[in-house]
Amino acid sequence: MNCEKAAEFVSALCDGERIPREAAEHLGTCGECVVRLNDYVLMGVELKRMAVATAPQSVREVSWGPQERPRSSRGQIWRGSMRIPRFAFGAMLISIVMLVAGIALTRAQTRQLWFQFEVRERRGSVAEVGLMSAEPKGQVPDPGPVIINSEPEGTLTFIVRVLESRNGSEKLGVRALWVTRDSELTDLDKKTQSSLETEYWIVPGQKLNVPVKGYGQIEITGRLLDKLPDDRNPKEMRLYPKEGEFRLISPQVLLVDGRVVSKGGGNGYNDTKGTFFAYYAPHDGFYIFAFSEFTGATEGSIEGNQIEFTLDGRIYNLIACAPIVEPGITRIWVRHHAGSRLVEDQPVSPDQDSYSSMMFGDLKVMLEHMTKE
Amino acid sequence: MADDRDLWERICRGDTRAFDGFYQENASRLNGFLRQLLGNMQTAEDVAQETFLQLWRRPNGFHPEKGSLRAYLFGIGRKRAAEWWRQRKPNADELETGQRDCKTETSSLVDDVFSRLGVDERALLWLREVEGQSYAELAEILDIPVGTVKSRLFTAREELRRIWYGGRPEKKVGL
Numbered sequence: 001m002n003c004e005k006a007a008e009f010v011s012a013l014c015d016g017e018r019i020p021r022e023a024a025e026h027l028g029t030c031g032e033c034v035v036r037l038n039d040y041v042l043m044g045v046e047l048k049r050m051a052v053a054t055a056p057q058s059v060r061e062v063s064w065g066p067q068e069r070p071r072s073s074r075g076q077i078w079r080g081s082m083r084i085p086r087f088a089f090g091a092m093l094i095s096i097v098m099l100v101a102g103i104a105l106t107r108a109q110t111r112q113l114w115f116q117f118e119v120r121e122r123r124g125s126v127a128e129v130g131l132m133s134a135e136p137k138g139q140v141p142d143p144g145p146v147i148i149n150s151e152p153e154g155t156l157t158f159i160v161r162v163l164e165s166r167n168g169s170e171k172l173g174v175r176a177l178w179v180t181r182d183s184e185l186t187d188l189d190k191k192t193q194s195s196l197e198t199e200y201w202i203v204p205g206q207k208l209n210v211p212v213k214g215y216g217q218i219e220i221t222g223r224l225l226d227k228l229p230d231d232r233n234p235k236e237m238r239l240y241p242k243e244g245e246f247r248l249i250s251p252q253v254l255l256v257d258g259r260v261v262s263k264g265g266g267n268g269y270n271d272t273k274g275t276f277f278a279y280y281a282p283h284d285g286f287y288i289f290a291f292s293e294f295t296g297a298t299e300g301s302i303e304g305n306q307i308e309f310t311l312d313g314r315i316y317n318l319i320a321c322a323p324i325v326e327p328g329i330t331r332i333w334v335r336h337h338a339g340s341r342l343v344e345d346q347p348v349s350p351d352q353d354s355y356s357s358m359m360f361g362d363l364k365v366m367l368e369h370m371t372k373e
Numbered sequence: 374m375a376d377d378r379d380l381w382e383r384i385c386r387g388d389t390r391a392f393d394g395f396y397q398e399n400a401s402r403l404n405g406f407l408r409q410l411l412g413n414m415q416t417a418e419d420v421a422q423e424t425f426l427q428l429w430r431r432p433n434g435f436h437p438e439k440g441s442l443r444a445y446l447f448g449i450g451r452k453r454a455a456e457w458w459r460q461r462k463p464n465a466d467e468l469e470t471g472q473r474d475c476k477t478e479t480s481s482l483v484d485d486v487f488s489r490l491g492v493d494e495r496a497l498l499w500l501r502e503v504e505g506q507s508y509a510e511l512a513e514i515l516d517i518p519v520g521t522v523k524s525r526l527f528t529a530r531e532e533l534r535r536i537w538y539g540g541r542p543e544k545k546v547g548l
Contacts, residue, residue, distance in 0.1 A: 011527035015501065015508070039534050044502040050483045051405055051503040059400035060418055062393075062425070137443065138505040 001026040006033050014040040016139060028190075038189065041144045048141075052131070115162050115170050115204070117222035121148060122215065132162040134170060134224055145175075145192040152365045154180040156215060157192040163199065170204065170222065173197045178215030181365070240323045246272050246291065248358060249321040254281055257314050265320075266358030272325065276363040278342055279318060282353040285338035285373075287318065290363050291325070297333035309334045343369040378437040385432050396425055399443055402504060403450050409487070409495045410454040420457055424450040444510035451496060451514060489536050494529035501526060 001022045009023035010033055019027075027033045113134035121127045128146045140161050148156040158176035165171070175195045179188065200220075202208040208220040241247035252265035262281040270277070272291040279287045289307065290297065300309025300316075302325060307318040309332075316334075342359060343366055383391035400421060407417035407424075427449055428435075435445045487495060493515075500506045500514060511522045 007531070008524065008527040011530050012523060014530070015526070017508070017523075036534070039538070040530050043530065043533055043537060046483045047487065047498065047502045050487070051499075054408075054484070055401055055405055059397065059404065060422060062396065062422065136505070138441075138510070139507055141502065141505055 003030060003032050006030065007036060010036050011040060013037060014044070016142070028187075034187070034190070041142065044141060045144060113165075114225040115165075115222050116225055117160065117172075117220055119146070119158065119160055120219040120221075121151075121156060122217065123151075127156070127158075127218070128160070130160060134162065135165045136162055140173070142193060145189050147188055147192075152181070152362050154178055154183070154215075155188065156212070156218070157188050158212075158218065159192055159197075160220065168203065169201045172200050172202055172208070172220065174200060174210050174220070176210060176212040176215075176218060178212050180214070181369075240326050241269060243326055244271055244273070245269055246275075246277070246325050247322070248277060248324060250358070251321060252279060252356070252358070253317075253319045254279060254287070254356070255317040255319070258317075262356045264356035268358060268360045270360050272329070274363055276361060276366055278337075278359040278366075280340075280342075280357045280359065282356060285336060285340075286342045286359070287316070288335045288337055288342070288366075289318075290333050291329065291331070292363075293333050294335070294363060295367060297335040300332050300334050301330055302332040303330065307332055307334070311336055337370070338373045339371060341371050342366065344371055377442045381432060381435055381437060381442055384429070392429055395442070399446060400425065402443075403446060406447060406496070406499055406504065407450055407454055409499050410451065410492055411457065416457070420453050421450060424453050427453070440510050440513040444506060444513050447500065447504070447506070448514040448516075486533070486537050490529065490532060493525070494532060497522070497525055498529050498533065 003026075006023050006026045009019040010027065013019050013027070014037060027037070114131055115134035116129070116131050118126055119128040119130070127148050130143070132140075132143075140163055142159060143161055145157045145159050156176070156178055158174065161173045163171045163173045175192055175197045177188075177192050177195055179191075198210070200208055200210065202220060202222060204222050204224045206221070209217045210220060211217045247269040248265065248267060250265045250267050251263055253260055254262040262279075262284070265279060268277065274292075276288055276290040276294075278289065281287065288297070293299070298309060298311060300307055302308075304323045304327075305320045307316075307324070309316050311334075340353070380391055380395060384395070403421045403424065404414065404417050407420050408414050411417050411420060424446065428446055435442060487498075490498070497511065497515065500511055506514065508519050508522045511517075511526075512519045515522070517525070
C-alpha cells in the first residue's frame with residue numbers, strides 16, 4: 001500500500017467508515033497520510049464553523065394551508081401543472097388561508113437549539129469551550145481532539161461531541177486520555193480518536209464529572225441556547241487575546257533582515273506566565289519565545305501581531321495574523337535552537353521540513369527536556 | 374426511520390402542524406445548503422420555499438425505506454436549484470461558469486476557498502461535513518451509487534485541500 005492508494009481510505013476514515021487492514025497499517029506509519037487526515041478534519045471543522053457563522057437566525061414566515069395541496073394524490077390518473085408568477089401565487093395562498101381558515105400568518109421562529117459546553121481540567125482551568133447543535137441528526141462528525149499540555153506531568157487529550165437530545169437532556173460522547181511524560185507521546189491525535197467513546201447524559205445547567213484513567217476527572221458543564229452567542233469563539237474572534245494569555249493565529253511569517261524565510265505555523269493560546277511557544281522554521285530550527293527571561297534567551301520586543309529581535313547581528317520579525325498579546329506587554333524573550341527536535345521524545349514526521357509549525361507548552365518542562373543542538 | 378415514517382404519514386394526511394414543525398426544523402439548513410449552490414441567500418430562500426411547497430403538495434414521492442425525509446427534502450432542493458440555473462442559463466457549461474463566478478455574501482477566507490470548488494463538489498462536501506448525511510443518504514440525494522459518493526468525496530476533499538493550502542500544508546505540533 002502506498003500513499004496514492006491509501007489516500008481514498010483517508011477520506012473514508014475521516015467519515016468514520018471502516019477501511020481495509022492494509023490501508024490502516026499504512027496510515028499508522030505514514031506521516032504524509034496523517035497530515036492528509038488532519039487536513040481533512042480541519043477543513044471539515046472550518047466548514048462547520050462557516051456554516052454556523054452564516055446560518056440565518058430566522059426563517060421566512062410561511063403558513064401551510066390544507067387548500068394548498070390536492071385532495072388526494074393517491075390513485076390520481078391525471079396530473080397537470082400551471083405556472084403562475086410566484087408573487088401572485090403567494091398573494092393567492094395568503095388570501096385563501098386568511099379567508100377560509102380565518103387564521104392569520106404566524107411568525108415562524110427557528111427552533112435550532114445549540115449546546116454550549118465548557119470542559120475544565122482537574123485544576124479548574126477551562127480547557128475547551130465548544131458549541132454544537134443540541135439536536136444532532138444523522139452521523140455526528142468527529143470534531144478532532146483537544147490536546148492540553150499545561151501540566152508538567154503529562155498531556156490530557158479529549159474529544160467531546162453531542163450525540164443525541166432527549167427530554168431536555170443531551171447525550172455526550174466523550175473520549176479522554178491522560179498520557180504521562182514518560183509514555184509514548186507520538187500520534188496523540190490518532191490515539192485519542194481510536195480510544196473508546198463513553199456516552200453520558202447531561203442536563204443543561206448541571207455538572208458532569210468524567211473520570212479519566214490515571215488523571216482524575218474532567219468537568220463538563222453546558223447550557224442550551226436558542227441563538228448563537230455573540231462571543232461564540234472569543235479566543236479567536238476578539239481582536240486581542242484575554243488578559244494574561246497569548247494567542248497565535250496562523251499563518252505566521254518569519255523575516256530575517258526584511259526577507260521572508262518561512263511562513264505557515266499554527267494556532268494556539270496559553271497563559272503568558274511560565275509557558276513558551278516555539279516557531280519551527282524548516283531546515284533552520286526552533287525559535288523559542290517566552291514572556292519571561294530564560295536561559296540562553298535574548299530580549300526582543302512585541303507590539304500587536306509583531307515580534308522583533310536581533311540574533312547574531314541580524315534583525316528578525318515574526319508576524320502573526322492577529323495580535324499576540326494584550327496591549328501593554330512589550331517585552332519578550334527568544335532563543336534559537338537548531339535541529340528538528342526541540343525536546344526528547346518529540347515526534348518528528350518525515351516531512352517536518354516541508355512546512356513550518358508551532359509548539360506550545362510549559363517553559364520549565366521544555367528546558368528540562370530540551371535536546372542538545 | 375420509524376419517526377420519519379410517522380411524520381411522513383401525518384404530512385400525507387395534511388397535518389399542517391407536523392409539516393410546520395418539519396419546516397422550522399429544516400428550513401435554515403436547507404437555506405444554507407442552497408446558498409452554496411445558488412450563490413446568494415435571497416435566491417436560496419426562494420428555492421427553499423418552492424422545495425418545501427413541492428414536498429407539501431406532493432409528499433408521495435418519498436419512500437421511507439430508501440432514506441430519511443430530510444435527505445429526500447435536500448434531494449428535491451438540489452434538483453430545484455439545478456432547474457433554477459437551467460432557466461437562467463441555457464447549457465451546462467454556463468451553469469458551471471455561473472456557479473464559479475458567483476460570489477457568496479460573506480467574505481471569509483473559508484467561504485472564498487469553498488466557493489472555488491465546482492457546484493457538485495460543494496454540494497457533496499456541504500451535505501457530508503455540515504449536514505452529516507450518511508453515504509446512503511448522499512447517494513439518495515445526489516442520485517449516484519454509494520461507491521461513487523465515496524470516490525467523489527475523496528476527490529472533493531483533495532481539491533479543497535489543494536485550493537486551501539496551495540500545495541503547502543501547515544501543521545500544529547503539540548508538545
